[in-house]
Amino acid sequence: MASTVDQTDNENKKRLGSLLQGWDSAYFVNFVFAASFSLAFFVRFLDFFITPTWQKLVVFICLVLYFFVLFFFFVTPIVRYLLDNKRKLLLTVLIGAVLATGILFLLPGERVPIRTVHTMAISIPEGSNPVTVSALKGPMESIIPLDDLETTGTLGGESVALQQGESLSYTREMTGGLTMTLSAPAGEAQATLLWDDQQDIITLDGEAAVQIQTDPLSQGTPTQAMRLFLMGVRVNRGLTLFLILITFLGGLDLVFHNEEEIYQINRSELQRYLLDFLIVGFALILIAFGVRYYLPESTPITALILLPGGVFLFLKLLYMFMPSLPFILIGVTLGVNLFANVIWFNRLLSVPMMEERTFNELASHVNPDERTMMSVGFYKQLRGADLILPSGSELSDEDYIQRLIRINYLEDVVLADYQGELTAQEYSRVMAQGEWTQWKKRLPGSFFFYNAEEPINSPIAIFTYEDDVLLVPTEWIDDLGLFHDIVSD
C-alpha cells in the first residue's frame, strides 16, 4: 500500500515535470492567446481602468495563469492540429482578422472610464441669479476640497457661491466623473457646465437643489501613454476575436470533419490532477465578474478575489515536493490568528465578565437602541398595548414609533397634545408613590413603570423628566396626581 502511495506521488511529480518539457509553437500560441484573452476579459468585464495599478498587475497575472492552464489542456489539441494541417486556413483567417481589426479602428472607440485629465468648468451667465455649488465629489465618492478649485466666486464652508459672470473650474487626472449639487437660493438661475468638450446649460428653479453627475466615460485629454494603451487594447480585442474564431472553427473542423485525428485533451492525466485549480479559478473569476456587475459602485478588489486561485496553484505545486506543507499551513494559520488576537485585541470581540448578573446589566451590555431597551424591559406590558406619546417630543419621531410598533406589536400609538415633560416637583411627587419598577436605560437615566407587576387594561402614557422616562398606565394617572385631560380622555 505504501508503495502505491509513493508511486502516485512520483507519477504526479513526473507529470508536473513534463509540463516544462516538449514546448512547441502550440504552447507559445496558447500563451499569446491566454495573455490576449486575459487582457480583453479584464478590460471588458473587470473594470480594468478603475482598478489600482498594483491590482492590475496581480489580476492580469492571475488571469493569464488561469487561462494558460485552461488552454494548455483544452485548446492545445486544436492549435496543434491547425499548425500541423491547416497552415493555409490559419493564414487566411489571420489576414481576414487583420482586415477586420482595421475596420474596427474606423468605428467609434469603445466608451470606457479611462484614467485621463478631465476639466470641469461652471460659469454663470449675465442676468442669472447666484448659484451655489456644493458636495463636489470625485470618482468613488471621494470628497474634493474646495481649495483645489479655481474660482472667481466666494468660497463658503462647504460650498462655492457664484454670482453672474463668475466661474469655477477644476482640472485633474482621474478615472470617472464628478458629482455635485447646484442650487439657486435667490430664485431661478442658470449655469453653464463644461465637462471636457461637452457643454450643458442647467436651469435651476430656485426651490429644489439639483444633483449633477458628469459623464464618467468622457475621454478628456488622455496622456500619450494612455492613448497608446487604448490603441493596444483595441488591437488586442481584434486579436482575441481572431483567436477565438480560429479556435472555434479549428475545433469544429477537428471534431466533425477530420476522420484521421480525434480531439483528445492534452495531458489528460495532468488535467485531472489540476482539475480542482480549474474549478476554483473558474469560480473566482465568476465571483469577480459578479462583483463588478452587481456591485459596480464598490471599491475594486478583483485582485484580492483572484489571488487565492494563484496561491492555490502555487501551494498545490509546492505540496508535491513538500509533504509537510499541511502542518506548515496550519502553523501559519494558528500563528496569524494568535498574532491577530494580540495586536487586534481591541478590534475583536471579547467576552466580558458580568458584575451584577442581572438581566438589566446584560441588556445594557448588549447596547440596543433605547426603543428596544425599553421594550425588553417592559415587554409584558408593552406587547399589544396602546401607547400615548407627547406630540412634538423626541419620542414622537416616526422611526421611534415604527420600531416600537414592530417590536411590541403595539395596538396603536397616539400622539397627544399634553405636557410630557414633568416639572421637578411633579417628578418628586410621583416618584414618592413608591410603586415604580426601574429599568436602566442604555444612555444615562432610567425607564420607570408604575405597578409593573399588576396586569394593566388601559393605554400607557409616557412622561419624561430629564433623562428618565416614565411609563404610566392611564388608569393610574389620577392616583399619581398627574392630571392631564387629554391623556385621561
Place this chain on the structure above:
Amino acid sequence: MILFLIELYLFGCTLAIFFRDKLSDFLLSVFAVLFGFLGYFINVLVLTLVGVSVSAGLLSILIAMEIVLLFMLHWIRMKALLFDFRISNLWFLAVGVLYVLACWAFLRYPFVFYSPDSLYMVIVGRSILETGFSQWYFASPLLWGVLTPILQTLGMLFGYDYTWFVHPVLSLTFLIIFSALIVRAAKPLTSRKAMPFLLAGLGAGLMLTANMYWVAQFYVHNNFVSGMSLFLIVTSLYFAMRGEADGWLGIAGIFLIPFGMARTENVIVASVVILLTIASRKIAHNKLVWTFLPYLVFQIVWNLVVLRIDPVAFSNLMTTDQLRLVTIALVALVGFVLLSDLPWVRKQVLPRTNRLLALAILFLFVVVFALNPSRMFINTWQNFISMFATGKWLMTFWGTWFLMLLVKPHERRSTDKFFDLLIFSFFSMIVILGAVKGGYHRFWYDSANRMYIHILPIMTFYLMLRIGRRFSDQESGILTLAEE
C-alpha cells in the same frame, strides 16, 4: 444549584452506562455531562407540554426518580448485576470532579457573550417558565427552537435572571470530546503515537484561535449547541459507518433531538445527514430505523405543537407555511427511511441518492439564482466576505479551505463522499435559505456567519482525518480494511 447540576451529571452517567459495553468509559463519562443537560431539556419540555409548572423542587424529584428508574432498567438488563466495576470507571469520577469545578468556576465568574438575540432568548426562557408555551415575546420556537431558551430556564429556577454558566461548561466538554474523537479517528491510521494527539491539538487550535468561535463558547445563542450536536451526530455516524460499535448509532440518535430542537433550519441539515447515511449503505436497515425514526417522530410532533401555539414574534424570519412544508418533508423522509430496505429502492435508488441529492441542490441553486440573480449573488458575496474577512474568523477559514482543497487522500472512501456532500449541502443550504429568509450582511452577527459555527468542527475533524491519512503508515491497514 451545584447540587442540582451534580444530579444532572448523575442522570447523564446512568444514561451513559447503557453504552458501557460499546464505548470507552472515558468518552462516556464526558458524554454524561451532555446527557445530563439533555435530560434537563427533555424533562422541562415534556412538563411544559403537558401543562405542568416547572420548579427546581419538582425537577429534582423527577430527575432523581428517573435516575433510579434507569438504574433499575440497567440492573434488569444486566441480569441483576448492578455495576461491573472496572478501573476505567474512575473516569466518571474524574470527569465529575472536573465538571463540578467548571460549573463552580463559571458560576462564580460570569463570562458572557451576547447580542440582542440573547436578550430575546432569555425572555423566551422566562415566558416558558411563567406561561408555558402560550406567550411569545420578540422570538418564538418557530425560528430559534427551544433548546437555548430551556437551557436558560436552568438558572432562573434558582433565582438568577439568566443562565450564563451552561454554555461555557458545554463548550469545555465539547472541546474534550472533539479532541478525543480526532485521536480516536486518527489512531488506526498511524503507528506514530504522537500524530493523533498532534492532529487533535491542531484541530482544536484552528477553532479556538478564531475570534468568532472563541466568543461563541460564551454566547447566549443557539449556534454553539447546534454545532456541537451536529458534530456529535456526524462523527458518531462516521464511526458507525467505519464499522465500529453500534453504540455510536445510539449517540447519533440522541443528539439528533437537541440539534433539531435548537433551530428550525437544523431540521434540513438533519434530513440531509439522514439521507447521506442511508445512501452510504454501510448500516443495516433495522439499525437505521432505530436510529432515525425516534428523532423524526419527535421532530414531527414538535413541529405540529409549534404550529398549534401561535408562534408569532418580532424576530421570526420563518412563516408557519414554511414550517408546514418542512413537516411534510419530514413525513416523506420517515417513509423513505422505512422503505429504504425494499429491493427496488436498494437496487435503484440508494446507489443514486448521493448524485440525486447533489443534483437537487444544484437545481435549487439554479432556480433561486434565476428568480433573483442580483439578490442571490449579493447574498452569496456577503457570505464569502463574512467568512474570509469581516466575520471575525481571522485566518481559520482561509487555512481550512486551502487545506481541504490541497490535502486529498490517495484513495477515496465512501465516508469521504459523506463528508464532502454534507459540507457542500450545508453551505448550499445557507445560500438557498437566503432566498427565503431575506438578505445576509457582512457583520459578525449575520445569521450565515453564525451558522458557520455549526459546520466548522466537522470541517476541522474531516481535515485532520485527511491529513492523518496522508501521513498514514498503511502497513497497519486497520482502517482501510474496516472501511473498504
